Amino acid sequence: MDYTKEIEELMRLEYQIDVKEANVKQLYNVISKLIMLKVSNDWHNTRCADIKKCGYLSAEFLIGRLVYANLLNMKMTEDVKNSLANFHIDLNEFEEVEDAALGNGGLGRLAACFLESAATKGIPLDGYGIRYRFGLFKQNFINGFQNEEADDWLKWGDPFSIRRDEDARIVEFSDMKVKAIPYDMPVIGYDSKVVNTLRLWQSEAYEDFDFKAFDNMQGSENAINEYNAKEITAVLYPNDNTYLGKVLRLRQEYFMVSASLQDVLAKYKTKKHSLKDIAKYQIFQLNDTHPTLAIPEYLRLLQKEGLSFNEALEICHQSFNFTNHTIMGEALEKWPVEMLEKYLPDVLTEIIKLQDIIDNTLDNTKYYIIKDNLVHMANLAIFVAAKVNGVAEIHTNILKADTFKDWYNLYPDKFENVTNGITPRRWLVLNNPNLTKEICSLIGDKWICNLDELSKVKSYVTDKRFLEKFKIIKQKNKKILSDYIYKHDNILIPTDFMFDVQVKRLHEYKRQLLNAFSILYIYYGIKDGSIKNFKPTAFIFGAKSAPGYYMAKAIIKYINTIADLVNNDPEVSKILKVVFVANYNVSYAEKIVCAADLSEQISMAGMEASGTSNMKFMLNGTPTIGTLDGANVEIAEEAGFNYNYIFGLNVREVAKVKENYNPYELLENNPKLKRVVESLIDGTLNDLGSGVFKAIYDSLLNGNNPDNYLVLADFDSYIKTKLIANQDYGRDIFYEKCLINMASAAKFSSDRSILDYNKLIWHLK
Numbered sequence: 001m002d003y004t005k006e007i008e009e010l011m012r013l014e015y016q017i018d019v020k021e022a023n024v025k026q027l028y029n030v031i032s033k034l035i036m037l038k039v040s041n042d043w044h045n046t047r048c049a050d051i052k053k054c055g056y057l058s059a060e061f062l063i064g065r066l067v068y069a070n071l072l073n074m075k076m077t078e079d080v081k082n083s084l085a086n087f088h089i090d091l092n093e094f095e096e097v098e099d100a101a102l103g104n105g106g107l108g109r110l111a112a113c114f115l116e117s118a119a120t121k122g123i124p125l126d127g128y129g130i131r132y133r134f135g136l137f138k139q140n141f142i143n144g145f146q147n148e149e150a151d152d153w154l155k156w157g158d159p160f161s162i163r164r165d166e167d168a169r170i171v172e173f174s175d176m177k178v179k180a181i182p183y184d185m186p187v188i189g190y191d192s193k194v195v196n197t198l199r200l201w202q203s204e205a206y207e208d209f210d211f212k213a214f215d216n217m218q219g220s221e222n223a224i225n226e227y228n229a230k231e232i233t234a235v236l237y238p239n240d241n242t243y244l245g246k247v248l249r250l251r252q253e254y255f256m257v258s259a260s261l262q263d264v265l266a267k268y269k270t271k272k273h274s275l276k277d278i279a280k281y282q283i284f285q286l287n288d289t290h291p292t293l294a295i296p297e298y299l300r301l302l303q304k305e306g307l308s309f310n311e312a313l314e315i316c317h318q319s320f321n322f323t324n325h326t327i328m329g330e331a332l333e334k335w336p337v338e339m340l341e342k343y344l345p346d347v348l349t350e351i352i353k354l355q356d357i358i359d360n361t362l363d364n365t366k367y368y369i370i371k372d373n374l375v376h377m378a379n380l381a382i383f384v385a386a387k388v389n390g391v392a393e394i395h396t397n398i399l400k401a402d403t404f405k406d407w408y409n410l411y412p413d414k415f416e417n418v419t420n421g422i423t424p425r426r427w428l429v430l431n432n433p434n435l436t437k438e439i440c441s442l443i444g445d446k447w448i449c450n451l452d453e454l455s456k457v458k459s460y461v462t463d464k465r466f467l468e469k470f471k472i473i474k475q476k477n478k479k480i481l482s483d484y485i486y487k488h489d490n491i492l493i494p495t496d497f498m499f500d501v502q503v504k505r506l507h508e509y510k511r512q513l514l515n516a517f518s519i520l521y522i523y524y525g526i527k528d529g530s531i532k533n534f535k536p537t538a539f540i541f542g543a544k545s546a547p548g549y550y551m552a553k554a555i556i557k558y559i560n561t562i563a564d565l566v567n568n569d570p571e572v573s574k575i576l577k578v579v580f581v582a583n584y585n586v587s588y589a590e591k592i593v594c595a596a597d598l599s600e601q602i603s604m605a606g607m608e609a610s611g612t613s614n615m616k617f618m619l620n621g622t623p624t625i626g627t628l629d630g631a632n633v634e635i636a637e638e639a640g641f642n643y644n645y646i647f648g649l650n651v652r653e654v655a656k657v658k659e660n661y662n663p664y665e666l667l668e669n670n671p672k673l674k675r676v677v678e679s680l681i682d683g684t685l686n687d688l689g690s691g692v693f694k695a696i697y698d699s700l701l702n703g704n705n706p707d708n709y710l711v712l713a714d715f716d717s718y719i720k721t722k723l724i725a726n727q728d729y730g731r732d733i734f735y736e737k738c739l740i741n742m743a744s745a746a747k748f749s750s751d752r753s754i755l756d757y758n759k760l761i762w763h764l765k
């Protein structure tokens with residue numbers, strides 16, 4: 001297809017200019033509109049189908065940059081590229097377009113991968129969420145400290161959304177009424193006629209601004225109401241894996257679920273089916289507890305429609321399913337009863353009715369929704385949901401054996417595992433076109449929508465020619481990344497270095513600190529000659545810290561300070577480089593995961609529910625250095641344990657060590673580690689008088705819970721394993737590991753996850 005003419009026409013229509021006059025933003029909007037034009041019939045047909053659907057309710061959808069992914073899935077990339085070439089425009093110009101970062105990290109990106117997979121696989125799954133005015137903050141570093149700036153993603157326009165004023169809903173709090181306006185995005189699958197919808201709600205003032213009243217100086221009330229209403233969807237909370245009991249967050253959660261459920265009910269009522277049958281046509285997946293107020297809200301709305309409480313509850317039992325993403329106590333949402341009473345009294349009434357059922361039928365010391373004047377959202381979800389799932393085998397086992405043990409004993413059949421996945425379209429085809437081409441030349445292209453086919457590559461892993469090709473492709477990807485890092489972060493990384501990468505949110509349990517200590521250990525070892533023949537390595541970090549997370553921010557400063565020390569050492573910097581890239585996001589990840597030589601997945605065993613970056617590296621042919629945590633376990637099982645670098649305490653051993661852990665003693669018996677840890681307090685490294693390094697030191701050695709995440713306990717095992725990986729690097733056995741990992745990644749396609757959800761939980765056609 002030649003799109004030259006359509007591009008010209010759209011440019012006239014939208015901007016009244018010629019293509020040659022257009023800037024990047026205008027081009028981006030026109031090409032996006034071209035995609036919208038081409039997708040609109042399939043989108044309409046999918047929307048109108050009268051079949052059972054599932055709504056994926058999520059406070060986050062980390063969709064990133066859509067233009068390339070949509071072109072790919074529409075199979076339009078080549079033709080658009082060629083059409084643009086007629087105007088001497090390079091498709092790569094859209095790399096300037098910023099990500100839609102409407103999510104924090106793993107959970108939000110998972111939601112985006114799931115929607116893409118469902119559309120590809122023809123599963124009727126629609127997303128419902130929040131259209132944040134500002135997404136996850138943009139990060140930069142000032143003197144090595146994280147600094148946050150607002151993410152004004154809409155400055156690029158929002159060409160993939162359609163505002164639907166005709167579907168606006170009213171959401172009522174006790175103290176305010178707000179209008180919820182939906183913005184719909186098409187979710188375009190790969191080479192698929194099914195186009196699902198992501199509906200994101202924006203809050204606006206309920207009453208129109210009354211200028212006459214304002215003129216009479218009586219309109220200040222309205223002006224204030226408008227301000228408050230808009231505030232609800234103004235910004236994404238930047239906390240990941242921690243709960244904050246903020247009223248505005250409660251409003252966001254309720255706003256999103258109330259609007260979504262009203263919407264679903266209103267649409268259902270236009271059909272001829274009985275309301276009692278609604279669960280046969282519409283069910284919901286709760287992405288963690290964030291949308292769990294949907295349960296009492298649905299109870300309320302269904303009763304308003306005339307059903308009895310029991311009828312409404314039965315529908316809720318059949319409609320809701322709940323995914324848990326964390327076992328960390330501080331991440332489990334518990335809303336104060338008082339807060340609900342104050343802002344959402346009718347919702348609280350329904351929650352109390354549920355608690356009454358528990359009081360009358362169960363042992364309410366073991367089972368409760370309300371306890372100590374807190375509403376335990378996970379318990380609410382588990383009590384009502386038809387199915388509850390964890391996101392990796394080991395995580396689901398921990399939920400059953402520990403976190404939700406009592407519930408599991410009561411409802412063993414409710415619990416399921418659905419291991420997470422990633423979409424191979426964005427995370428291989430799009431980000432690694434050269435490897436994609438090479439794989440296609442070996443086994444055709446069926447694997448793109450059926451990743452099981454990828455295992456056919458296994459018969460080529462010892463093929464010298466394929467191995468050489470893989471090396472060349474990896475080398476090219478490393479060059480692209482190195483150039484980008486130089487441009488973006490001003491550090492030059494030689495491409496013949498090993499790229500050792502840890503990218504993910506910054507959290508103590510993920511143990512970026514363990515990685516940092518190992519770097520300092522290697523640095524000292526190289527300097528004093530105890531580590532010889534270390535193969536040149538660049539340690540690459542990318543991570544955002546929640547703005548209020550003191551210790552995480554301290555660790556960022558520590559790593560940046562180590563980077564300065566190492567990179568400015570005239571001798572060691574020939575062998576080691578350390579870089580903390582700024583503003584790690586989806587688009588950065590695309591460049592990083594195809595260029596990495598080693599994937600760091602080093603959380604304390606039992607803490608990382610699944611992890612998904614581990615899967616992205618694997619699919620791009622990168623071995624993991626990791627603990628037996630989350631999906632690492634399944635990655636090692638799929639590839640074979642010998643093809644990854646597994647180290648450290650397992651879940652059982654963690655519990656055992658914690659019985660009487662003495663990090664102080666550990667240091668006394670390990671002078672080299674002691675030297676590394678003391679860099680925090682002995683003046684080797686300068687935290688500019690902030691005291692943050694001393695705080696890290698204290699967290700490891702002082703207080704009630706020293707070294708909570710066993711950084712010091714796992715250090716020896718980690719450094720040994722890391723040195724082995726370093727010696728393997730560059731040898732044929734290393735590349736064999738790369739290829740075996742890539743060829744064994746089929747399980748981690750989100751297509752498989754979605755089909756598992758459908759088979760075990762949703763039962764959609």
Ligand code: 26Q
Pocket residue numbers: 104105106107108110237239240241242243244249290325326331333391420608609610611612630
């Ligand atoms: C809750 C209340 C108030 C404000 C914020 C939050 C909040 C927001 C985001 C709590 C948690 C999150 C995000 C959690 C998350 O991303 N968890 C990750 O989910 C991934 C997908 O399942 C897993 O792979 C990761 O292991 C898990 O950490």
